Amino acid sequence: MKFKVSADCQMCGGNVYHEVELEGDSLSWFNEQLEVAGVAPISIDHGNHVMVVYLDKRGCARSSYTYPIVKEEIVSERWxxxxxxxxxxxxxxxxxxxxxxxxxxxxxxxxxxxxxxxxxxxxxxxxxxxxxxxxxxxxxxxxxxxxxxxxxxxxxxxxxxxxxxxxxxxxxxxxxxxxxxxxxxxxxxNPFMYTSNSSSIFADLKRKVRATRALMLLNGRVGSELITFLECLEHYDTLEECILSASAKQIALLVKNYRSLRNMGVIIVM
The missing domain is CATH 3.30.450.50 (Longin domain)
Structure with a gap:
């Protein structure tokens, strides 16, 4: 799928126009971002820098960011x-x-x-x-x-x-x-699993999180690994303690679904 992008580039010093094609996982991820957040980023290579433009559902640019591309080694400080x-x-x-x-x-x-x-x-x-x-x-x-x-x-x-x-x-x-x-x-x-809403988990890491009876309604709707993780929340004082005992797949499923789980009342923050 092709997107026509017109936006201001801070490093080029003016408005630029590009046609950008997305397909496969990149297109699916873009559409999911658009559905969840109302805007989604698309990247454009400008040679010595990359421009990232947020498009809305009409394809209009809402904001843009630029990042330099560096190709030369430099002397490092002591790390x-x-x-x-x-x-x-x-x-x-x-x-x-x-x-x-x-x-x-x-x-x-x-x-x-x-x-x-x-x-x-x-x-x-x-x-x-x-x-x-x-x-x-x-x-x-x-x-x-x-x-x-x-x-x-x-x-x-x-x-x-x-x-x-x-x-x-x-x-x-x-x-x-x-x-x-x-x-x-x-x-x-697992970058294609995540949207901008995934960051909501950080604010609750040091808080006590518990699963509710609504957890029973999730059977068959999310992975069994996530169900097992949520059932274990009651054994930990904070969410971060539980995360440190979880598998990589459990963490991935939790982060991806965290905001939805809160909104549905499947988990509560105490």
């Missing part, structure tokens, strides 16, 4: 790697604190040195080094480095950036919060 809690990730992923110059690796099966990418992490951008593309997401002092996977379009960059921004409102230093890391790792591992 310190710390040992984090083991968290499952299907994406090559690093969390870092820019101010403290510390980072932890969840998974990194790439020859490129993590510190070669972290050298560029002062602001959000796309970094292309040694044949790999890395997405540098930045909010406050928090940094999230994700190696782009096959099939991803850069509109997913914007979604992940929004998720990190919402996480930062709750946890200004994600290096000390493995539950926040687990949620963000799930987003990076």
């Amino acid at each position: 310190t790697q710390i040992q984090g809690v083991p968290i499952q990730s299907e994406a090559d992923l690093i969390f870092a604190n820019w101010k403290e110059k510390k980072y932890c690796i969840l998974r990194w099966n790439i020859d490129t040195s993590p510190e070669a990418v972290l050298a560029h992490a002062e602001t959000a951008k796309v970094v292309s080094l040694e044949g790999h593309e890395f997405w540098v997401l930045a909010s406050g002092d928090n940094r999230m480095i994700v190696a782009k996977m096959v099939g991803w379009q850069r509109n997913l960059f914007q979604m992940m950036h929004e998720m990190l921004s919402q996480a930062t409102l709750v946890e200004p230093n994600i290096l000390v919060n493995p539950a926040v890391q687990a949620v963000l790792a799930s987003v990076a591992s």
Whole structure:
């Protein structure tokens, strides 16, 4: 499906026009975002930068953002790697604190040195080094480095950036919060599962969450793994404690469905 996009580009200095084609998972994800939020991001490559435009249901541009694309190595400051809690990730992923110059690796099966990418992490951008593309997401002092996977379009960059921004409102230093890391790792591992509404889970991580009798109505409507997770909530003082004992699939299902579960009264926050 082709979209005609007309929007202002801050780095080009004027209005630009493009025809952008989406198909497969990218198109399905775009349509789901549009249905849930009323707007959805679409990405356009401008050579030395990428422009992300939010379109509404009429195809009109509502807002746009630009991020530089960097292709040169620079001298890195000294970074310190710390040992984090083991968290499952299907994406090559690093969390870092820019101010403290510390980072932890969840998974990194790439020859490129993590510190070669972290050298560029002062602001959000796309970094292309040694044949790999890395997405540098930045909010406050928090940094999230994700190696782009096959099939991803850069509109997913914007979604992940929004998720990190919402996480930062709750946890200004994600290096000390493995539950926040687990949620963000799930987003990076399964990006097509998520919408902008998925970020609502961060505000409740430190609160007590309980399933209600309405849980019985979900049988057959959501995965059995999620049902099992919700049944276990009563054994934990906070949602984040329960998340740290959950499987990667349970976390993915929870984050994807969290707002709907609250709206339907299946879970309550105490």
